[in-house]
Every structure is written in C-alpha cells, then in structure tokens.
Amino acid sequence: MEEPKLAISVDDLTVAYNYKPVLWDIDLAVPEGVLMAIVGPNGAGKSTLIKAILGIIKPIAGSVAIYDKPYEKQRKLVAYVPQKGSVDWDFPTTAVDVVMMGTYGSLGWIKRPGQKEKKAALEALEKVGMLSFKNRQISQLSGGQQQRVFLARALVQNASIYFMDEPFQGVDATTEIAIINILKELRKAGKTVVVVHHDLQTVPEYFDWVTFLNVKKIATGPVKDIFNDDNLTKTYGINYKVAVNK
Amino acid sequence: MSIGEYFNLLWTDYTLRTITLGTAVLGAICGMLGSFAVLRKQSLLGDAISHAALPGIAIAFLITGAKDSNILMLGALVSGLIGTFWIRGMITKTHLKTDTALGLILSLFFGFGMMLLTYIQKQPNANQAGLDKYLFGQAATLVESDVKVMIIVTGICLFVLLLFWKEFKILLFDADYTKTLGFNTRFIDILITFFIVLAIVLGLQTVGVVLMSALLLAPAAAARQWTNSLGLMVILAAIFGAFSGVLGTAISASQNNLSTGPVIVLVASVFVFVSFIFSPGRGLLFREIRFRKNRKDLQLKKTLQFMYGIVKTHDNISHPHAIRILNNFHGFTRGSLRKLEEKHWITLEGQQWALTNEGFKEAEDLYNQQSNNE
Numbered sequence: 001m002e003e004p005k006l007a008i009s010v011d012d013l014t015v016a017y018n019y020k021p022v023l024w025d026i027d028l029a030v031p032e033g034v035l036m037a038i039v040g041p042n043g044a045g046k047s048t049l050i051k052a053i054l055g056i057i058k059p060i061a062g063s064v065a066i067y068d069k070p071y072e073k074q075r076k077l078v079a080y081v082p083q084k085g086s087v088d089w090d091f092p093t094t095a096v097d098v099v100m101m102g103t104y105g106s107l108g109w110i111k112r113p114g115q116k117e118k119k120a121a122l123e124a125l126e127k128v129g130m131l132s133f134k135n136r137q138i139s140q141l142s143g144g145q146q147q148r149v150f151l152a153r154a155l156v157q158n159a160s161i162y163f164m165d166e167p168f169q170g171v172d173a174t175t176e177i178a179i180i181n182i183l184k185e186l187r188k189a190g191k192t193v194v195v196v197h198h199d200l201q202t203v204p205e206y207f208d209w210v211t212f213l214n215v216k217k218i219a220t221g222p223v224k225d226i227f228n229d230d231n232l233t234k235t236y237g238i239n240y241k242v243a244v245n246k
Numbered sequence: 247m248s249i250g251e252y253f254n255l256l257w258t259d260y261t262l263r264t265i266t267l268g269t270a271v272l273g274a275i276c277g278m279l280g281s282f283a284v285l286r287k288q289s290l291l292g293d294a295i296s297h298a299a300l301p302g303i304a305i306a307f308l309i310t311g312a313k314d315s316n317i318l319m320l321g322a323l324v325s326g327l328i329g330t331f332w333i334r335g336m337i338t339k340t341h342l343k344t345d346t347a348l349g350l351i352l353s354l355f356f357g358f359g360m361m362l363l364t365y366i367q368k369q370p371n372a373n374q375a376g377l378d379k380y381l382f383g384q385a386a387t388l389v390e391s392d393v394k395v396m397i398i399v400t401g402i403c404l405f406v407l408l409l410f411w412k413e414f415k416i417l418l419f420d421a422d423y424t425k426t427l428g429f430n431t432r433f434i435d436i437l438i439t440f441f442i443v444l445a446i447v448l449g450l451q452t453v454g455v456v457l458m459s460a461l462l463l464a465p466a467a468a469a470r471q472w473t474n475s476l477g478l479m480v481i482l483a484a485i486f487g488a489f490s491g492v493l494g495t496a497i498s499a500s501q502n503n504l505s506t507g508p509v510i511v512l513v514a515s516v517f518v519f520v521s522f523i524f525s526p527g528r529g530l531l532f533r534e535i536r537f538r539k540n541r542k543d544l545q546l547k548k549t550l551q552f553m554y555g556i557v558k559t560h561d562n563i564s565h566p567h568a569i570r571i572l573n574n575f576h577g578f579t580r581g582s583l584r585k586l587e588e589k590h591w592i593t594l595e596g597q598q599w600a601l602t603n604e605g606f607k608e609a610e611d612l613y614n615q616q617s618n619n620e
Binding site: 055082087088094104109111113 | 427479
C-alpha cells in the first residue's frame with residue numbers, strides 16, 4: 001500500500017516565553033486527510049503549538065514543513081481559525097466583511113476585494129448557515145454565530161490544511177453540530193484539519209487522529225490505536241477513565 | 247470680538263482664514279488617525295507620545311536658537327518616536343504592563359522637557375519667549391507655511407490610508423490572523439503608529455502637549471457611537487475633529503486670554519457627550535427608550551396570552567368574559583386593556599372583554615413562536 005502524503009511535519013519544535021519551555025522538542029507528522037484533535041491539560045501548549053506552526057510565535061528551535069516545503073512558501077495552503085475570544089467583537093464591521101478578510105491573503109497587498117471575493121464570502125456564510133446574518137454588526141451575533149463567522153472566514157481561504165483553536169468553546173449544541181459537519185465535509189474533500197480540543201468525551205466520535213500534548217508530545221496517531229487510558233494518564237497525570245471504553 | 251464677528255471676519259481677514267483652515271485640517275487628520283488609536287486600544291499611547299515630544303521641541307530650540315516651527319516640529323517628531331520606541335521596548339522586553347510603561351515614559355519625557363523649558367526661559371535670549379505656548383497651544387501663532395505643512399502631511403496620510411485600507415482594517419481587527427495570511431504585520435503596525443505620531447506632532451503648536459491626545463481620541467470616540475462601519479467612522483471622526491478645531495479656535499480667538507488647546511478639547515468633549523446620549527444605535531437615551539418599550543410590549547403580550555388561554559376553552563372566539571377574571575394575572579392593568587383595544591386585539595364592553603379574530607391569531611402566533619424556541 002502506498003504511504004499517504006505528509007501534510008504537516010514538525011521537527012524539534014521548542015518554544016519558550018520566558019525561562020520555562022512551553023513546548024519541548026516536538027516532532028509531529030500529520031498525514032494528509034485526517035481530522036486530528038490536539039488534547040492536553042490547560043497550559044500544555046496546545047494553542048502555542050498551532051501558533052508556532054503558523055509562525056505567529058517565533059520558536060526557539062525547530063522547523064515546520066507543509067507538504068515538504070517550508071511553511072513560509074506554503075501559506076496559501078493553510079487556513080487558521082483563532083480562538084473566538086482573541087479579537088474585539090465590538091469592532092465596527094459586519095459578518096460578511098469579516099468573512100471577506102479570508103480573501104485578503106490571495107489578494108495580496110493593496111488590491112481591494114471585489115465582486116468575486118464578495119461572492120465567495122457569501123457562499124462560505126451559507127455553508128455555515130449564517131447567510132441571513134450577513135449584514136449584521138458582529139457584536140450583535142451570539143457566541144456560536146461568531147464562531148461560525150470565523151469558520152466561514154477560513155473556508156473562504158480554500159486551503160488544504162485547517163488549524164482551529166478551540167472552535168467548540170462556549171458554543172451551543174446547534175453550532176457544535178454545524179461545525180463538526182463542516183469538519184467532516186472538509187475531510188471528505190481530502191483536507192487535513194487540526195483542532196485544539198477540550199472535550200475528551202467527543203474525541204472518538206469526532207476525530208480519527210489525535211495528538212496528546214503536555215509540553216512534550218506524549219503520543220500521536222489514529223484514535224482507535226492510541227486513545228486509551230495509558231496515554232490519557234500520561235498526559236493528564238491522573239487516571240482518566242473517560243469515554244474510551246464506552 | 248464676539249464669535250459672530252469672528253466668523254464674519256473669516257471672509258475678509260487673511261490671517262483668520264489661515265488659522266481656521268489650519269485647525270480644520272488638524273482636527274480632520276487627528277480624527278482619522280484617532281479612530282485607529284481608539285480601535286487598537288492605544289488611546290493612552292497618544293497621551294504618552296504628545297508629552298514625549300516636549301523635550302524634542304526644547305532641544306531643537308537649544309540647537310538652532312530659532313523658533314522656526316518646522317524645526318521645532320522635527321524635534322518633536324524625533325523625540326515622540328523615541329518615546330514610542332522605548333514604550334514598545336519596555337512592554338516586550340520587561341514584565342511591565344502597558345499602562346506602567348506609558349506612565350513612566352510620559353512623566354519621564356515630560357519632566358525632562360519641562361526642565362529644559364525652564365532652563366531656556368532663564369537664558370538672556372529674547373527669542374525664547376513663546377516657547378511655553380507648546381504646553382497648551384496657541385492657534386493664533388499659525389502662519390501660512392505651518393498650514394501648508396499640515397495640508398501636505400494630511401494629503402500624504404490620506405493617500406496611504408486609502409492605499410493600505412484593507413491592510414489597516416484587518417490588522418486592527420485580528421493581528422495574528424493577518425500574520426498567517428502572509429502580511430508583514432510589523433510594517434503595517436509601524437506605518438499606523440508613525441502616522442499617529444505625525445498627527446500628534448502636527449497639532450502641538452495649536453493644541454499643546456498636555457491636551458493633544460484628547461483631540462485624537464474625542465472625535466473618534468464620538469464617531470464610533472453613530473456607525474458600525476469602519477469607513478464611516480473614520481469619515482465622521484474627521485468631520486467632528488474639523489468642527490472641534492474650527493469652533494474651538496473661534497471661541498478662544500474671540501475671547502481674550504483663552505488658550506486654544508483647552509477650548510478645542512472642551513468643544514470636542516461636547517461632541518462626545520452628545521453622541522453618547524443621543525446616538526440612535528448605541529446612545530444611552532434611545533437604549534433606555536427601547537428597553538422600556540420592550541418591557542411594555544412583553545407585558546402586553548403576556549396579558550394577551552393569558553386571555554388566549556381562557557378563550558381557547560370556548561368554541562366561540564369572541565365570547566365575552568368578565569374583566570374580573572383577569573385579576574389573578576400579574577401583568578394585567580386597566581391601561582394594558584386599553585392598549586390591547588387600541589391594537590384591535592380585544593373589544594371592551596362594560597365590565598366584559600372579548601378577543602377579536604386578529605387578537606386570537608396574534609396570540610396563536612406567539613404561542614407557536616414560543617414552542618418553537620424550546
């Protein structure tokens with residue numbers, strides 16, 4: 001059988017904010033077309049890992065390759081959904097305007113978005129079920145709706161790899177289902193999706209690949225092989241009897 | 247001279263016209279760039295920068311010995327930029343919080359500037375008089391060449407703003423995301439900050455170091471109340487800023503011994519005050535009105551729903567019932583009955599009420615809406 005292509009490969013990645021390392025010597029190989037959860041306790045460096053891969057945080061050491069080329073050359077293949085709380089939603093703009101920002105990267109400097117970009121943004125809003133809110137001021141959206149706007153902004157980028165930082169945080173069941181359906185659609189289309197995830201119960205149901213992280217990488221691989229008590233205990237430090245045996 | 251006379255003279259008096267044009271342009275550029283400062287939550291940075299400019303003015307005078315406003319402004323620009331640079335460095339390199347860094351740089355530079363000013367004033371040089379105008383500003387000192395510089399800088403600023411509009415906007419909203427799209431966020435950031443510093447330096451002669459930040463922030467804060475579009479906010483802030491500049495200068499020039507800075511700032515504050523109360527979307531007044539109206543509406547609908555519950559048990563919708571039976575219902579008042587009648591949802595006759603077809607339909611819709619939400 002032919003080996004699947006590697007979408008993301010991380011080599012010796014180390015990040016520190018002050019003295020203590022937040023991430024230590026992370027090696028990671030993510031095959032193309034998986035839906036991967038990054039799990040770990042608070043402060044394990046989950047968000048930091050994504051940010052370091054995306055070049056938002058400068059690592060002390062290590063390298064990141066996207067489809068075997070340095071990340072800087074492959075930006076157009078990568079889309080990012082930040083944590084909802086990382087921006088000020090009282091910013092004077094509308095939902096469709098935020099989604100349109102997803103097209104800025106392919107537009108490059110100075111060039112303004114036009115009809116084509118607007119159409120793409122509206123399509124993405126429709127995919128996340130937010131078309132009727134397109135002209136809504138973003139502060140007047142609920143938390144779940146804001147999360148879906150962020151997701152639509154990443155969809156517009158039409159990337160091959162999607163990084164999402166806690167997309168299920170503080171959203172209601174309707175939004176959670178809407179988001180997971182989109183993630184599964186992305187996988188069906190052969191995209192790779194990496195999600196920082198908190199709810200261990202839903203890992204086997206939502207994802208097919210998982211990475212356990214606690215400053216160091218504990219384990220990474222298919223959910224069915226490695227999502228077990230042993231790894232959970234190693235990651236969280238306590239015996240974690242959760243959904244595994246359900 | 248009264249304000250009326252001032253504005254009459256505007257058409258004939260060349261000096262007044264120059265000054266008015268200058269303050270209008272200054273207000274406009276400060277309003278535009280102030281919008282960015284407000285949205286980046288860098289409001290206090292403006293205050294620190296303007297204070298940090300003072301030693302630059304003094305040093306430029308000490309070096310050249312002349313009071314050429316362009317050279318003084320250049321000094322202010324250099325020292326303002328150094329101040330900004332230090333603030334940034336302190337925030338990234340030490341554990342100090344932003345407000346501490348701003349406070350430290352502000353007082354350090356301002357103290358140093360004041361010391362230099364007092365030193366200059368003791369010098370046996372007739373030329374030094376008037377340097378203290380930079381503390382509170384004096385629009386009357388504006389001459390044609392100053393205004394020309396202002397117009398050129400504003401023109402460049404407008405051009406850059408339009409050119410990099412998309413980049414500015416996305417950086418203001420979500421800097422990390424902007425980085426992942428491949429934009430050089432450092433460049434955009436420096437560009438915005440540089441123009442904010444430039445606008446502040448431009449206004450020092452007119453408004454003064456102490457109050458300059460208010461001209462930057464007040465028009466933007468006022469404009470934010472009226473619109474949910476960034477473009478419109480910037481335009482409105484420019485207009486509010488221009489009016490604050492012109493009106494403030496007119497008032498201070500028509501009265502004796504009023505420094506321009508404080509008056510301009512007071513006028514700008516009036517814009518803020520009015521906007522915070524009267525703006526339709528975010529203003530306190532309309533919010534309160536909407537809030538009360540909603541409560542009343544809800545009360546009315548609750549009463550209607552209660553009636554619907556009674557009526558439902560009868561075959562005939564319009565069968566009259568005694569008002570007395572509503573007494574157990576909390577939302578019910580005589581006033582709400584009259585309101586319901588005005589909406590043609592019920593009819594009143596003596597001590598009895600009956601639901602109309604319209605009212606029945608409305609109540610039914612309400613009922614369905616609620617069960618849908620559950």
